[in-house]
Amino acid sequence: MEEARVELVPVKTHIVTKRDNIVDVIEKYAGPDMGPDDVVSVAESVVAITQGRYRRPEEMSPSILAHVLARFVHRDSSCSSACGMQATIDEGGALRVLFAFIVGGIAKVFGKSGVFYRLAGEQAALIDDVTGTMPPFDKMLVFGPKDPVKVAEAIKARLGCYGAAVADVNDLKRAAVLGVTEGLQPAELSRILIHNPFGNANQQTPIVIIKNYAAAAAKRG
Amino acid sequence: MLVYAGYFLAFLGLVFLALALYIWRQGDADFVFDTANRSRLELEKETADEMVFTFNVPFRNRGSQQGTLMDVFVRPWIPKEQFSAAELTTKVTVASCPRSDGYWEATLFPNEKLEHDIAVIKLRFHSEGGDIRQAMDQIVDLPLNIVYQVVARAEWYLSKTMLELPMEEFHAAMQNGRGQK
The missing domain is CATH 3.30.1330.100 (CofE-like)
Structure with missing residues (x-):
């Protein structure tokens, strides 16, 4: 073109x-x-x-899994907060996200990044954490669209x-x-x-x- | 069999311990509003029935992780039993990206930054149909809470810092404001 x-x-x-x-x-x-x-x-x-x-952090109750996994994600990722990771778990499922985390971690050891986001479900890369969207949605986690x-x-x-x-x-x-x-x-x-x-x-x-x-x-x- | 179960439990314990240590060492954002180094109160605007005072409070994220100040507001502790001559409303904004609508836009603050950001606080006293100078002559020491909501690695939380504006400072600001007219 x-x-x-x-x-x-x-x-x-x-x-x-x-x-x-x-x-x-x-x-x-x-x-x-x-x-x-x-x-x-x-x-x-x-x-x-x-x-x-979209959801407000106040409406969410991050699980222990979300609290732990969020600690291992790059700080600039929307999954780096407990709420952001919980949103990813809510969308992708706890087992899938845990699997993606383990495989992604191993892949990273071998120099391959981004595997977590490919395996954790399409929403993992689409969720915008707070500040990610303009006011008044700056105070919300905004998910990716459906369909x-x-x-x-x-x-x-x-x-x-x-x-x-x-x-x-x-x-x-x-x-x-x-x-x-x-x-x-x-x-x-x-x-x-x-x-x-x-x-x-x-x-x-x-x-x-x-x-x-x-x-x-x-x-x- | 019991021995293997013991090994397994010990392994789980070690994993738990390692995770706890890692999270503890990683830390989190930690915001501090340095009220001891706030600026002096200034009279920014005066009309017959309204006065707007302003002052700055430096703040920074002194933690080990970046963090978001999702909301910040200023809560005055001044009951009508103590001061009813004028109605007080407050606004706070960040100097580097100011807003005039009183809405605190959620902002990410890095932790490496050594210099402080500045919170600009405005206090608007309004005396309905009255004489604001006369009303403000009755001002008392004003305790204020800077309440802030943090979102970082851990779950969100609210915290607050208190400061007190002495009545003498209001009078001095009014005096200076009068002098500048």
Whole structure:
């Protein structure tokens, strides 16, 4: 794909909450700018928030396992707090997380990192600890979204755009596309979104329209 | 068989001990609000029925792990039996990333940092339809609790630090504020 022909348009929204329907939000704010050649991408944490997938630390009772495992995780990880690890256990299951921890630890001894997150379930890498999301969700642990492919398909069906994607992008040049509509390539979208066009949380732009995506793809194809 | 069970229990005990030692050595975040080195009270704003005082309290994470101050608020201990001439409300924010809405944004503070961060505390006295100067003449020594919620390696907890603002400092700030007009 020739990136020069693709334009990224961040879209500002209100503070989205669990009272919102993500498809309605995208239609309201991005709908007027969407064309049939465009792909709309939405930040995964915002999708998760509309699904009510967040918890306050005060609502959680970390187990002994969570307390112990959290102590062995890198301090910058969302699993490094007892609550963050408990959230991972709640999503992935205690046995699975323990297994991932043991295998991940052994793998790390041999210089291979990231194994824990691959084995502990997809949520392990998606949970945002407190401070990970903009106010008022800075005081919550925000989980990854449920059924991101279904969400993407629902967005496409409503907006009539070329495609839709749910993405986890940050300023550390990390872009993971969690769900896309049929025909889109997650790896290619990750490359397009790698510079985090969503901006930081306070910019309130959880939607990015990838303009001319289909036209650029056709030209390449 | 009993011997093997004994070995197994001893092994479990050693594992437990090693974990406890590791966690103890790792430690956790430990926030301290250095009230002894707070700034002097200043009168920031004055209208006919309102006065806003401000002062700074340095704080830092002196622990061995980074930690999040998830919430910080200032709780005055001033009952109406002692002072009812004006209503007091408080706000606190961090100087490096100030907010004016009174909302404390959860912020991660590293433990390696030697210099302090600064908590900016504002005290707003409001005398409904009254004369704020006259009301503040009745001010007494004001005890304040800085209450803060920490999330770090261990489970979240609340803690607090108390300080007291002497009434003479209010009077001096009002005097200085008057002089600056």
